[in-house]
Amino acid sequence: xxxxxxxxxxxxxxxxxxxxxxxxxxxxxxxxxxxxxxxxxxxxxxxxxxxxxxxxxxxxxxxxxxxxxxxxxxxxxxxxxxxxxxxxxxxxxxxxxxxxxxxxxxxxxxx
Amino acid sequence: xxxxxxxxxxxxxxxxxxxxxxxxxxxxxxxxxxxxxxxxxxxxxxxxxxxxxxxxxxxxxxxxxxxxxxxxxxxxxxxxxxxxxxxxxxxxxxxxxxxxxxxxxxxxxxxx
Numbered sequence: 001x002x003x004x005x006x007x008x009x010x011x012x013x014x015x016x017x018x019x020x021x022x023x024x025x026x027x028x029x030x031x032x033x034x035x036x037x038x039x040x041x042x043x044x045x046x047x048x049x050x051x052x053x054x055x056x057x058x059x060x061x062x063x064x065x066x067x068x069x070x071x072x073x074x075x076x077x078x079x080x081x082x083x084x085x086x087x088x089x090x091x092x093x094x095x096x097x098x099x100x101x102x103x104x105x106x107x108x109x110x111x
Numbered sequence: 112x113x114x115x116x117x118x119x120x121x122x123x124x125x126x127x128x129x130x131x132x133x134x135x136x137x138x139x140x141x142x143x144x145x146x147x148x149x150x151x152x153x154x155x156x157x158x159x160x161x162x163x164x165x166x167x168x169x170x171x172x173x174x175x176x177x178x179x180x181x182x183x184x185x186x187x188x189x190x191x192x193x194x195x196x197x198x199x200x201x202x203x204x205x206x207x208x209x210x211x212x213x214x215x216x217x218x219x220x221x222x223x
Binding site for chain 1: 145152153154155156157160200202209210211212213214215216
């Protein structure tokens, strides 16, 4: 069966510090991968998605970036965090045209 | 621009009653629509998918309808239980099949 992992589960970072969140998927090949952010009490905002290694589409201009160095690994990064980057970050995978399966999420607080 | 609207007000309902949630969309021609459940501090969990050529879909106590003329989906939880308390999200995907756009979600609270 397929599983999706995210780490860390929680993170507290100072403004201006770098960020690296990792997401890995097991049990499937060549999945579509997604990064979402969810502000408190709000819906999901799609940040990036990838249909293959090295292929990244950005949905929202911001100081975040994403990379897919391996088929089942998706990384969300920032060189300098802003207060507004605080939120709940969710990674998801899907087979094209199918439902999305979400990871447990990372709660990021920028102070 | 494309827009998905769900009632942002929480839905309080008595145990055993039917909860009905609404998802309206504009400027979309979705190939299908999905409903997810999200518990606090957790990632969303897929519940049901309904395609544009389907009127209704059921899964246990859940029922979803999809009216492409009204551009609306209704999500019903019959014989609701306190364990059904959660936020329910609708999401639409375009024909390209690579992205989902989510509504803001509706929080449901089932009281015993």
